[in-house]
Amino acid sequence: MEQERIWDAAVAQRYDTPGTGMFAPEVLTPTVTRLAELAEGGAALEFAIGTGRVAVPLAERGVPVTGIELSGPMVEQLRTKADEATIAVVMGDMATTRAPGTYSLVYLVYNTISNLLTQAEQVECFRNAARHLASGGRFVIELWVPELRTLPPGKEATVWRADPGYVGLDTYDILNQRVVSHHFHFDSDEGKQEARLFRSPHRYIWPSELDLMAQLAGFELESRHADWSGAEFTAESRSHVSVYRLPAAP
Template sequence: MIDQQRLWDERAARDYDTPGEGMFAPDVLDRTVERLARLADGGRALEFAIGTGRVAIPLSAAGVDVSGIELSHAMIARLREKVGEAEIPVVQGDMTTTFAGRDFSLAFLVFNTIANLLTQDEQVECFRNAARHLRPGGRFVVELWVPQLRSLAPGHPGTVEVSRPGYLLVDTYDTIRQLVISHHVRFGPDLADGSDARMSRTPQRYVWPGELDLMARLAGFDLEARWADWDGEQFTADSRSHVSVYRLAGPG
């Protein structure tokens, strides 16, 4: 059993924020917020695993009424340094069971976070929990990476995903259980704790797009659209990630 509170602790919350860079870069974040605002269609939005507010804060600033669910106390504390409860309400808890209200027009789960649920059953329950929050015809949006198993060399169950100054990301795969461990190695003179290098690990359960679609159908959703990115580029066999939009049965 993974202790998610320990995994997403104060240091993880601090390291998560990289203002203006990476997933916080304007060319990434602006497109994400613009697309989600359109999909909300004037209604309320709920972010599963809201984290430190990377998407929720600018989405709220764009005029969308945003609430959140978040398991990590440290992530919520970081979010609260930026905005108050009145602006973006957050319920602390697991995204598979925690309830934050009804009649949302949009629920969303970005940046591969559904993979933090390490069993198929938990991932199915995440879809069912999204359905409980949405009004008929509401949308559930999932941003997720595509497993890169084609890049695995025979007999070598690991890949180097990122290699840049100060950071190395190595993924190791358990293809029987559909699990991948991401090994994050940070090094150089700028580490806050003064060490030469620091390593952390994050486990994930990878999901193929077709499997995700079946999970959605079990919860009463139909696939409305799938893009390769937030710009709406066509999803192909070579796409490394996807943004999938599911629509709950009913008018809308």
């Protein structure tokens, strides 16, 4: 499944859910607040900017934001909210594409680094972040912790969410460190239940492996928390926000 084919016009049109899900204020506000703090008055670059879920409110906070994005339809949705003068976007992939300028912050949120399906591509993503950063600049990653402990012995799938109208499950390929997320949405139409399926492939990454990728690109781990509000990261945390920093010039 090529990423360009996954993030097509139909997905882009359904992606935004204003006020709910990942667009809910309790999810989005701490994200934007923390990123604005980490930018420290400088410019920010978002890898996989998508429809501007984070970039638009971050720019409204006064942080100059540029984006890199692979999907044309996602950028079209972004353009309904912000023009090129407000948020410039360079088309391309987050592992190799270069945006003009130098930034104090590069960020990659909502598990998106796992959309790169090989370890080599994920390492290159770190190196690409380093290329864009000024001395002492930060690279921030939000990522889920693989939930292999919930996988029943001998089984390849686990249900991680079940709500009215929605079921989410993951199928694991442990040998190749891959997972495919299956999102089932159920709609009622004249008494008939119809399901819509969206699937996305990922290469999952343990926090320790992520730290090694960062070291290979010249970063040091500055902090790791369980969420954007700064909760302690523990063995029970389901996700993390990791802040990596380049050494400051002497």
